[in-house]
Amino acid sequence: MITVSGLTKRYGGFTAVDAVTFSCRPGRVTGFLGPNGAGKTTTMRVMCGLTPASAGEVTIGGHHFADIPNPGRHVGVLLDASAQHAGRTGREVLTIGARTMGLPDSRVDEMLALVGLSPEESKRRVRNYSLGMRQRLGIAHALLGDPSVLILDEPANGLDPAGIRWMRDLLRDFAARGGTVLLSSHLLNEVEQVADDMVLIGNGRIVAAGDKATLLASSHTGALVQGTDPAALTAALVAEGLAVRPAGEGLHVDATPLQVGTVAARHALVLTDLRPGGGGLESIFFELTADSSREAVPTLEGAPS
CATH class of the missing domain: 3.40.50.300 (P-loop containing nucleotide triphosphate hydrolases)
Structure with a gap:
């Protein structure tokens, strides 16, 4: 100890x-x-x-x-x-x-x-x-x-x-x-x-x-989901009153993965990916230690845009 x-x-x-x-x-x-x-x-x-x-x-x-x-x-x-x-x-x-x-x-x-x-x-x-x-x-x-x-x-x-x-x-x-x-x-x-x-x-x-487990759970905001029919999946989630927005090749949903999976099953929709929306330990680390980090995105004068 x-x-x-x-x-x-x-x-x-x-x-x-x-x-x-x-x-x-x-x-x-x-x-x-x-x-x-x-x-x-x-x-x-x-x-x-x-x-x-x-x-x-x-x-x-x-x-x-x-x-x-x-x-x-x-x-x-x-x-x-x-x-x-x-x-x-x-x-x-x-x-x-x-x-x-x-x-x-x-x-x-x-x-x-x-x-x-x-x-x-x-x-x-x-x-x-x-x-x-x-x-x-x-x-x-x-x-x-x-x-x-x-x-x-x-x-x-x-x-x-x-x-x-x-x-x-x-x-x-x-x-x-x-x-x-x-x-x-x-x-x-x-x-x-x-x-x-x-x-x-x-x-x-x-x-x-x-x-x-507790610390990582604190970073899990919503769920990331992908399916074979994105339009139908979006419509089903919105119909259930869930907030949905595009995220890469899939969707970010303001709900738990269990809630998203339940909606998909109810509408017979096939999912190819379903996971918590948080960024894991790396996300927590950078968020909580941002004030003490030495790193920043450098800007070089004359660099091509």
């Missing part, structure tokens, strides 16, 4: 994290989302005792990180896959970690096998690792002490599609065994697939938090 209570972090006159409060429960994966500079990494650094809080606190299992004896046996952390000794081999990195935690060297072989680093790769120096290999090594180090809590900042960076799927399965299995996972990522589709709960942060403040 991770509990963040009124957490604030200031750097001079700049407030990076402002009265942030949320929790991550055992047996669940919590996605921590926000634009660059929103306060995600600062929050996670405070969790791990790397950055002192200006106000508020973070506890893991009821304890501050610094008060947990042999913390690597309880909390697995990956904040920066590149922050590993470039001159050591992957095996050496894990061996040092294992001995620091009082673990047998056999645990190193278990973790290398778990993350898919071969014996040959484990003997290469970290400076010669790809970003994806460093991520795998970092995940191996986070899991080395068989912790009950994982705190991972952008763990999918550099992983190929097969690696991302592997990581997704790994985190789901960890949570299914009762573990607590806090996952920060910019890969919204991956977070949507793996997370049970979500916390969205912008400008250092929480803008939304809750279970995934």
Whole structure:
């Protein structure tokens, strides 16, 4: 269990994290989302005792990180896959970690096998690792002490599609065994697939938090539908008193998919597509964090129109 209570972090006159409060429960994966500079990494650094809080606190299992004896046996952390000794081999990195935690060297072989680093790769120096290999090594180090809590900042960076799927399965299995996972990522589709709960942060403040189903349901406005006879479908929906407007190759209806499907069945109309009208996690993300986004559509002087 991770509990963040009124957490604030200031750097001079700049407030990076402002009265942030949320929790991550055992047996669940919590996605921590926000634009660059929103306060995600600062929050996670405070969790791990790397950055002192200006106000508020973070506890893991009821304890501050610094008060947990042999913390690597309880909390697995990956904040920066590149922050590993470039001159050591992957095996050496894990061996040092294992001995620091009082673990047998056999645990190193278990973790290398778990993350898919071969014996040959484990003997290469970290400076010669790809970003994806460093991520795998970092995940191996986070899991080395068989912790009950994982705190991972952008763990999918550099992983190929097969690696991302592997990581997704790994985190789901960890949570299914009762573990607590806090996952920060910019890969919204991956977070949507793996997370049970979500916390969205912008400008250092929480803008939304809750279970995934509830948050995604909040973006479902109406229904999108297509049929083999668009004119008849439109007429049937309008006759039922439903507002209809064109949307791409289909129709947007101010009703639930169930209501639309019921009308179509009543009039014996064939549907080729029927789904909620919301834009999913990406839509929620951009809507709620728009004020803190750096991105805008650029306008170049002299560009052809």
